[in-house]
Amino acid sequence: MDKNKKTPQNKLPTPKFGSQIAIAILIFIGITLAYSLLSTPAEKIKSLTIGDVATGVNAGTIEKIEVSGSDVSILFKDKTKGETKKELENSMSETLTRYGVTADKLALTPIEVKTESGFVYWLMNILPFLLPVLLIGFFLWMMTRQAKGQGMQAFTFGQSKARITNPDDKKNKVTFKDVAGAKEAKQELEEIVDFLKNPKKFLDIGAQIPKGVLLTGHPGTGKTLLARAVAGEAEVPFFHLSGSEFVEMFVGVGASRVRDLFKMAKKASPSIVFIDEIDAVGRVRGTGVGGGNDEREQTLNQILVEMDGFEPTEKVIVMAATNRSDVLDPALLRPGRFDRRVTLDLPDRSDREAILTIHARKKPFAEDVNLKVIAERTPGFSGADLYSLMNESAILAAREERKTVAQMDLVRSIEKVMMGPERKSHLLSKAEKEITAYHEAGHALVASVLPYADPVHKVSIVSRGRAGGYTLKLPLEDRKLQSKKEFLDDIAMSLGGYVAEEMVLGDITTGPSNDLQVATNLARAMVTRWGMSDTIGPIALESDGGQTLFGRGVNDKEYSEKMSAVIDGEVKKIMDDALDVARKVLTEKRHILDAIAKKLIEVETLEQDEYNKIIIEHGITPKMKDPEIIKA
Ligand code: ADP
Ligand code: MG
Ligand code: ZN
Numbered sequence: 001m002d003k004n005k006k007t008p009q010n011k012l013p014t015p016k017f018g019s020q021i022a023i024a025i026l027i028f029i030g031i032t033l034a035y036s037l038l039s040t041p042a043e044k045i046k047s048l049t050i051g052d053v054a055t056g057v058n059a060g061t062i063e064k065i066e067v068s069g070s071d072v073s074i075l076f077k078d079k080t081k082g083e084t085k086k087e088l089e090n091s092m093s094e095t096l097t098r099y100g101v102t103a104d105k106l107a108l109t110p111i112e113v114k115t116e117s118g119f120v121y122w123l124m125n126i127l128p129f130l131l132p133v134l135l136i137g138f139f140l141w142m143m144t145r146q147a148k149g150q151g152m153q154a155f156t157f158g159q160s161k162a163r164i165t166n167p168d169d170k171k172n173k174v175t176f177k178d179v180a181g182a183k184e185a186k187q188e189l190e191e192i193v194d195f196l197k198n199p200k201k202f203l204d205i206g207a208q209i210p211k212g213v214l215l216t217g218h219p220g221t222g223k224t225l226l227a228r229a230v231a232g233e234a235e236v237p238f239f240h241l242s243g244s245e246f247v248e249m250f251v252g253v254g255a256s257r258v259r260d261l262f263k264m265a266k267k268a269s270p271s272i273v274f275i276d277e278i279d280a281v282g283r284v285r286g287t288g289v290g291g292g293n294d295e296r297e298q299t300l301n302q303i304l305v306e307m308d309g310f311e312p313t314e315k316v317i318v319m320a321a322t323n324r325s326d327v328l329d330p331a332l333l334r335p336g337r338f339d340r341r342v343t344l345d346l347p348d349r350s351d352r353e354a355i356l357t358i359h360a361r362k363k364p365f366a367e368d369v370n371l372k373v374i375a376e377r378t379p380g381f382s383g384a385d386l387y388s389l390m391n392e393s394a395i396l397a398a399r400e401e402r403k404t405v406a407q408m409d410l411v412r413s414i415e416k417v418m419m420g421p422e423r424k425s426h427l428l429s430k431a432e433k434e435i436t437a438y439h440e441a442g443h444a445l446v447a448s449v450l451p452y453a454d455p456v457h458k459v460s461i462v463s464r465g466r467a468g469g470y471t472l473k474l475p476l477e478d479r480k481l482q483s484k485k486e487f488l489d490d491i492a493m494s495l496g497g498y499v500a501e502e503m504v505l506g507d508i509t510t511g512p513s514n515d516l517q518v519a520t521n522l523a524r525a526m527v528t529r530w531g532m533s534d535t536i537g538p539i540a541l542e543s544d545g546g547q548t549l550f551g552r553g554v555n556d557k558e559y560s561e562k563m564s565a566v567i568d569g570e571v572k573k574i575m576d577d578a579l580d581v582a583r584k585v586l587t588e589k590r591h592i593l594d595a596i597a598k599k600l601i602e603v604e605t606l607e608q609d610e611y612n613k614i615i616i617e618h619g620i621t622p623k624m625k626d627p628e629i630i631k632a
Helices: 018-039 050-059 091-097 103-108 119-149 183-198 199-204 223-232 253-267 296-310 349-358 371-376 383-399 408-420 430-449 484-505 513-528 561-588 590-603 606-619 627-631
Strands: 045-047 062-068 072-077 081-085 111-114 163-165 214-218 238-242 272-278 316-322 341-346 455-460 470-473 605-607
Touching: 050 062, 050 072, 050 081, 050 091, 050 103, 091 103, 091 111, 183 199, 183 214, 183 223, 183 316, 183 341, 214 223, 223 238, 223 272, 223 316, 223 341, 238 253, 253 272, 253 296, 349 371, 349 383, 371 408, 371 606, 383 408, 408 470, 430 455, 430 470, 430 484, 430 561, 430 590, 430 606, 455 590, 455 606, 484 513, 484 561, 484 590, 513 561, 513 590, 561 590, 590 605, 590 606, 605 606
Parallel strands: 045 081, 062 111, 214 316, 214 341, 238 272, 272 316
Antiparallel strands: 062 072, 072 081, 163 238, 455 470, 455 605
């Protein structure tokens, strides 16, 4: 385990690489200078021939001769110096004798012979070769140090990169208390917690404990959070790695990371291994577009091997999370692997309130804050959305220099999270403003008139995110089931903008393109998935996941070309009918459309009660929501 923690010295700030090179170059220049200075003699030395030396000896002008190897240096009586070379194998006196120096003259001149086996001599000879080697070594050393400092992966190859949360880490500890709602999921996981806490109880009675738990659900529903909470409740080490981190940079690393991860987890057992976003490695094998991805498959195989390889007594539980369980390889879901499945749904009203309450814990609130109302207004929000709503509201309050968060901040944040920030800078021309106003008024009016459409909650022509304007509708309650009639009215409402533009402008802009997409998708799903077409009847022609590019291939339709044509016909029929409905509503109630659009051009945003006032004046009863919501 320790090898995975960074040692402190790796974390020390290292100076910039560039400046290190500069320093090294300076040192290098310094050494070279010193070297050449030392070896350059201070006084001038004449180079002589042996003949010159012989003449000098004969003339008696030489005070001393020093011989070291083949080098001969001569000191003259007038203190000048000279040097020359002799053959190595002959001694100095022999050489001089051959040049005609007489024995008695030779006797007058002392010849000093230095032995050359000394350490300094060797050093002086080797240094010119040694120095570059030393310098290169120094550079290499510095570079590896640098690389380690940045956690370079080339050197940590294969080692699992799991993040570990130890049970005694109080700061990062998460328990079930931090996860609001998700009651069924928590109940399922209680069992796992119990096993990790007292494995003996289960093993004694011969119970098989599941090896793998797969958490599925929409993004942001708290899968990662819940997995941490299981570890926190059970007080065991938690090894956390994301699917995409297995497959990185080097081929073949994925499988060895898996091996390391499981080895570490076994050593620390009882423990939890958590593979987040497992769909990154766990997609159906062998059908990838463009020949598949071997690296991914090997990683997946290794996960399967590891899961099969450990005994139930090993007390390691593997958890995984994905929001695409439909693309997972069936081998992962086989008994003995991820055979437990826990699904996290989007939170319902009371769960949303509970989640808001959890994230409100550390925020100072004004008196008027009512989280119940906010929960009512946020159907379809995930836990992560609610978290970011809370955060946005605190930012809003802080930006306006207030010390507490008010209800209004929360309400404004709902739209921000839903649609992106308002784009106040995006100014519409007068003509654009009119078109947008009619477009949105068209949506709103169709929604108010048709019996099964959701009530209008807000209409605005201030652009937000990518939308030019928007009409917010609010479902009367959170629903799991929707009916055909509701879908038909929804489609008609989506086409309301298109129809209004057509009526007023006599032309169509690009404005409704998104509306058309939404409506068409809905119509297609009604026909192919929910059996809501009379001609085709109750056959599911496409599965819930829709078409997936990787994993299942793009063109494996589950029906024939002929059926395909029938489907297109049915979709067209639904769209045409909805278009007729929208046209009829808006033509009959053109005066109300004008009234709403006029008001919108004037004030730009109509809240629910302002909007309701206009339609009531014209004799339409607005659909009522909970009185509390209207108050807010
Ligand atoms: P997922 O892994 O399902 O995409 P996360 O677990 O990462 O979602 O959730 C993101 C954040 O949303 C969490 O850190 C938490 O702040 C918040 N959140 C989501 N669900 C809940 C919940 N049930 N209770 C409290 N907070 C939640
Ligand atoms: Mg997650
Ligand atoms: Zn629209």
